[in-house]
Amino acid sequence: MGTAIESQYLELENGANAKLIAIAPETTEFLLGEVERQAEEIDRLQKRVQTLETDYANDIGEFGQESKRLRKALQFYGDENNYHRRQKDAVFFYPAPIEDDLGQKAREALKEGE
Structure with missing residues (x-):
């Protein structure tokens, strides 16, 4: 794309020089279009960042929640008291809680996470 660009120097009141650039109208339109496209891209990226932040928070x-659920199951299996039978009377014992469970708490904790 051929563009006509002219430049001149203008002496300012304080003695400094300022470079003035005259740009052809088609170049100005192109640059304004680029600014608009970049603004749209920034808007799109900002929306994407918001979506990612929301997804991350979720x-x-x-x-x-999964950590709490799995921790609760692990605490049950880690509790030594759950491996001891309790005496019902002089002859009979209740099964240890772990014997009654047979892994059910672990299966439930894992199933809830699916």
Whole structure:
């Protein structure tokens, strides 16, 4: 694209020189179009950043809930008291909570995360 650009120097009151540039109308239109396109791109990127921030916040919330659920199941299996049988009477014992569970808490915690 051929553009006509003229430049002149203008002496300012303080003795400094300022370069004045005259740009052809088609160049001005092109540059204004570029500014508009860049503004649209900035707007698009800002919206994308907002979407990513929202998604990130949602993911953090979901991971926090999953962490609590899995921690609760782990605490059950980590509690040594859940491995001891309790005496019902002189002869009989209740099964240990872990025997009654048979891994159910773990399966439920994992299933909820699917």
